[in-house]
Amino acid sequence: MAALVSQAPMRFDVVTLFPELFAPLLAAGVTRRAYESRLVDVRLWHLRDFAEGNYRRVDDRPFGGGPGMVMLAEPLARCLQAIRADRADAAPVVLFSPVGERIAHAVVEGWSASAGAVLLCGRYEGIDQRFIDAHVDVQLSLGDFVLSGGEIAAMALLDAVARLQPGVLNDAGSHQEDSFNPVLDGLLDCPHYTRPEQWNGVKAPAELLSGHHAQIEAWRRRQRLAITAKQRPDLIAAARAGGRLSPADEAFLSGL
Secondary structure: OOOOOOOOOOEEEEEEOOHHHHHHHHHOOOOHHHHHOOOOEEEEEEHHHHOOOOOOOOEEOOOOOOOOOEEOHHHHHHHHHHHHHHHOOOOOEEEEEEEEEEOOHHHHHHHHOOOEEEEEOOEOOEEOHHHHHHHOOEEEEOOOOOOOEOHHHHHHHHHHHHOOOOOOOOOOOHHHHOOOOHHHOOOOOOOOOOOOOEEOOEEOOHHHHOOOHHHHHHHHHHHHHHHHHHHOHHHHHHHHHOOOOOHHHHHHHHOO
């Protein structure tokens, strides 16, 4: 295991009605190193702690009628005030919402180099728009579908950010070979194989068994190009527009 590298503090304060959902994320898997070392400091804030009344109500029916409930602005404002006092900085407030920018590798890289944020996990039909207008700085989305709440999206962002921190992965260069990484020109990753050399009558590619570094890298490049052209031609177009494809790449693609 690589030693964790010290850097500027990164803190994410998560506002949620279900803090227990985050327990497995923070205690399991390779990224737990980032959380246990506080390289990525995650603090959970239970929204009901900031609600009033015997029932600690955090939602009410929407004006104008319609299905579902809307999260109240006041408990959120009190929670945010407590976080601001505890952090003593002006960390941006991120709301996970279908209207937000889709989370992509470049977005994750940006947050991985930041001091963190306040992550707001909405529930029900949404949040009173007045709170959003007054306090939310950024809205993010996992994709064109709707979740029951923002917790899964928040966990996805935290996991993606954590694995980019120095020393979290066993191999410091591991994430540089991930799909979408600029190091690989934004292409998808290639297939991977391991022992045994032959399984169910199928042998691993000869190039990977050759021990010839140049042949291995050339094979992996061709595979990345082929997979990306088939599954995500938009990424090929972006790489081409950015001048990241070589004449050899173009010749290979033209022969597919």
